[in-house]
Amino acid sequence: MHIDKYERNWIRLAGGMLVVFLLALTVSAFFLGIQLPGIADHATPVAAAGGEFDVNRGWVRELAPGRYEVNMRARVWAFEPNEIRIPAGSTVTFYIHSDDIIHGFKIQDTTVSLMVFPDVTAMATYTFEKPGEYPFVCHEYCGAGHHFMSGRIIVEAL
Numbered sequence: 001m002h003i004d005k006y007e008r009n010w011i012r013l014a015g016g017m018l019v020v021f022l023l024a025l026t027v028s029a030f031f032l033g034i035q036l037p038g039i040a041d042h043a044t045p046v047a048a049a050g051g052e053f054d055v056n057r058g059w060v061r062e063l064a065p066g067r068y069e070v071n072m073r074a075r076v077w078a079f080e081p082n083e084i085r086i087p088a089g090s091t092v093t094f095y096i097h098s099d100d101i102i103h104g105f106k107i108q109d110t111t112v113s114l115m116v117f118p119d120v121t122a123m124a125t126y127t128f129e130k131p132g133e134y135p136f137v138c139h140e141y142c143g144a145g146h147h148f149m150s151g152r153i154i155v156e157a158l
């Protein structure tokens, strides 16, 4: 069977790339230990801090000056709490859990972007240096009211 010279070269190139990718996958999975994120990478649900804080409700608590912890609940179609006020320079750790179906949690102009599952608590920490308003939204389609699922973090100037 006659194969054109250029076609043969492209077949070789494509075949060679497949071998390279397969090698890269094999090396990263078995020798570098790179895996897809699993349950082991998620935080465990945040423990209630005494009777004052109910794990099943959203809350914000100050751990130390400039250090905050947020227990956030996502459900159709709202976040609780949906407005958080902190002073500029604060480091906030978000623990977020869904009460029903899969949601998303993305804070604009930050690196915080999480998938939110029922029965798993996702975690992210961020330091809000610049004062201003940081809107957050659900970025996983979750039904008729998906586009209403939002809130904001108000970072107040010191």
Ligand code: CUA
Pocket: 075, 077, 102, 103, 104, 138, 139, 140, 141, 142, 143, 146, 147, 149
């Ligand atoms: Cu919740 Cu989209």
